């Protein structure tokens with residue numbers, strides 16, 4: 001049986017469900033945190049006062065807008081745009097934009113809620129927010145992407161700023177889209193305000209290592225977690241789901257550190273390459289050609305298997321990195337992984353394991369790095385980008401990467417120590433939720449009821 005919500009916090013959860021009807025992912029994210037906070041309010045009841053936890057569950061502001069755009073054939077399309085400004089106790093709202101047909105207000109709210117805790121864990125001055133659109137970029141021409149981004153920014157520009165809210169990328173939003181959006185922001189405001197958005201190209205205010213940061217950071221976290229059991233990545237057999245930005249740089253760093261990554265995927269299927277994923281080929285297919293993962297198997301030849309549909313988690317591996325999307329790893333997958341010799345999980349995507357899957361990992365004593373902590377390297381490096389923009393500076397790759405590694409070690413140790421302090425040693429999920437909460441809660445207390 002999974003843990004239940006503390007009686008003191010149950011009315012808060014019931015109100016979240018009532019107010020946000022039908023938003024399953026948001027309920028799931030809130031429930032996980034409230035379960036962890038039971039331990040906090042038993043020890044420190046003052047955190048449950050002044051509506052603090054209620055306020056934390058209610059976004060400060062939610063913006064929903066129409067995004068009209070015209071395709072290459074002259075047809076008008078209407079998408080929906082979102083920005084949920086969740087919490088600004090620690091700094092300006094900060095979080096990515098997701099362009100994917102599955103996007104709705106519940107998805108953006110769950111992501112914004114998670115982001116608030118994740119950003120707190122980095123120790124940097126950033127609040128939490130998230131946005132996006134149900135626009136599907138797949139198969140769209142470059143001009144269509146540009147027109148969409150410009151139309152999206154036509155509304156979003158009223159709500160963002162380097163001291164207000166700083167978007168970045170997420171699924172479906174990378175360098176190209178950030179460039180178009182920043183260009184439109186600059187044109188609309190007549191200001192070269194580089195710190196308004198992160199994930200920018202190097203020629204217009206970007207930071208080195210930002211592209212690599214989420215994947216690299218996840219691996220740095222897993223490496224540190226393995227070290228608590230005197231293990232390393234050398235010789236580990238890894239499976240990484242997804243084949244987007246997070247997956248690609250996770251594969252790169254894992255391989256550099258001596259692991260063999262034998263599988264990755266997209267939403268259609270997965271490839272198994274027992275020789276280890278050929279990174280240059282994967283990057284060419286995904287980043288340049290923008291093709292499906294099935295093309296990897298075709299290009300690589302005979303020994304590589306492409307499996308359409310089905311789960312990537314069915315084969316043996318010691319390290320599992322879900323880096324595709326929310327709720328992609330289910331209870332049955334977790335059981336299979338545990339049976340096949342799994343040692344550690346590092347969540348590269350946001351909320352990729354279902355609560356039932358997490359329960360299986362924890363019962364089996366698997367090292368489990370939850371998304372809020374494990375994938376915080378991306379947003380942490382975004383904060384480093386903001387820092388460089390504010391000081392009109394540009395650091396080397398080595399310096400930025402070294403700062404990222406230090407931040408990830410810090411997050412690991414904070415989660416580890418917090419778990420010990422709250423009587424759940426080795427439980428990084430509770431450690432992350434509690435440590436993130438305490439930082440946000442302390443700032444909220446200091447700022448008064450606002």
Ligand code: GLU
Pocket residue numbers: 094095096097115166167168169170171198350375376378379380382
């Ligand atoms: N979308 C990323 C995340 O989930 C990065 C956000 C950012 O850099 O602001 O944390």
